Amino acid sequence: MMVQEQLAQLNKISGVLGACLCSRDGKVLACNMPEIYEPETLELAARLIAEAFMGIESIREDVSEMDFIYQDYLCIVRPVGDARLLYVICEPEVKTPIVKLSLNVAAKKLAFVPMPETVDEGSAGGTSAQQVSGAPTRKPPDDSLGHQALTDSETLDPAAVTTVMKAIQDQLGQSMGESVGKIIVDTALDASGVNREAPGRTELRIALNELLNKALANVMGKPEAVRWLNELLERHGLARKGQ
Amino acid sequence: MEYGLLAKHIRALEGVTGVTVADAEGRCLAREDCSYPGGLAAATVLVMNHAAQLAEMLGLGESPHVDFVCGLTRVALIGNANTFVAIEYAWPADSDRLAAETVGLLAAYR
Missing domain, CATH: 3.30.450.30 (Dynein light chain 2a, cytoplasmic)
Known part of the structure; x- marks a missing residue:
């Protein structure tokens, strides 16, 4: 009421x-x-x-x-x-x-x-007021993807990175609209200093965490977003071997 | 259109602290003292297109401009069919006045 x-x-x-x-x-x-x-x-x-x-x-x-x-x-x-x-x-x-x-x-x-629509599906036994309401305290960006998730190689395949970013863009586009998805991905890449022709591991990890913690978590829920992104990286050869 | 000149002209309006001019595809055509690192041109076009659709859907009338506040920055978004402008301005400048003056400049430069 x-x-x-x-x-x-x-x-x-x-x-x-x-x-x-x-x-x-x-x-x-x-x-x-x-x-x-x-x-x-x-x-x-x-x-x-x-x-x-x-x-x-x-x-x-x-x-x-x-x-x-x-x-x-x-x-x-x-x-x-x-x-x-x-x-x-x-x-x-x-x-x-x-x-x-x-x-x-x-x-x-x-x-x-x-x-009810915003209850965090990942929490059992009740959620805090902050989780269910989107209360105004923001958590600082963290390494939710995990430092271990990305390959050890410092030089990454640009084509694989482009494909992964396009998949993220499409995922965001499904609920936010194609153009918003593109802006969000482009902004994360630019803000993290990712060189699109020779993407570096560190910069890409920052960009992926940025996307994971904000936009992807918003549209998919955090646990699902982490699982989805890890599978995506693995599928395109960007995951660390043995993960 | 002399986009650089247009940007300088809008920047000279009272209260304006930064200007970004974009085309209908969201490409940045000119910037003057814009404090945004990037993406404002594309976002301007996206928001203005959505504003036009919203007006049509809810019957809100014509000539939209959109104001938003980020931190201490105030920005007004204005556009016509082909050219869009994001104006950073300082309080107490009035966005209605800035929108009207910018529309006039856009028409003059066309």
Whole structure:
């Protein structure tokens, strides 16, 4: 009920037409929007908003606000923890500071409300509030892939690396859209300093961990993402022998 | 179009601290003091395309621009059919004004 209460509170603000909570992979989790919108339309809108948000997040991690400003209406989006987004549709003459403040407050409250769709499937015997809600504390990137997972060779086959990166791009593209998947992979490679013609082991490991800990974990869940990525590396001869 | 000149012209607008100009394919055409290491051109096009689809789907109206905040940086994304611009600006500059002025410059340079 907490979620619906928050959405209803937002809808009470003069000029706000509707509010919606969705997951980062574009699924509507709770909605209080005008009835003229079909559920399918709202699903598609949530996907577009989530992809746009993640497109920006792929180049800079700390996106705290995103506003779509049109002639007739505004769409104001805020992140709710690491896993969800909250947005409202408003008339242009709305008191924007009030709406933004209310949205920020609602987003902070909702970050601590568990949603079944975001429960970490890997945990038995209950999950912590942080895991289920995407609460705002971020873990620093860690070596989840494992230093042992990649081959010992310092020079890697560029074609194999390209194939692996394309597979990651496609995997991300299935839930985020092809173009977002490409941006995320390209950004991780560039940020880690991977030379695409002669990829180095260290740089590639940084890039893979970056992708694993953020985008892949987001769309697949961490345990599944680790298993999938290790199999992918093995299949393309990039895994350490004997793994 | 003289993209470098366009970028310099937009950079000179009051409150603007950095500019990236992109084509419809997301390639960077010009940069002026942009603080983003890379990927902003592609992200701009992606977001603006999604903004246009969102408007059509929900009936939100025309002439979208998108504002986002990363840390202390504010960025406004503006575009027409072929050219997209990401403008980093400093508070209290108004993104509505910057969007309107940028649209004017895009038309003038076309």
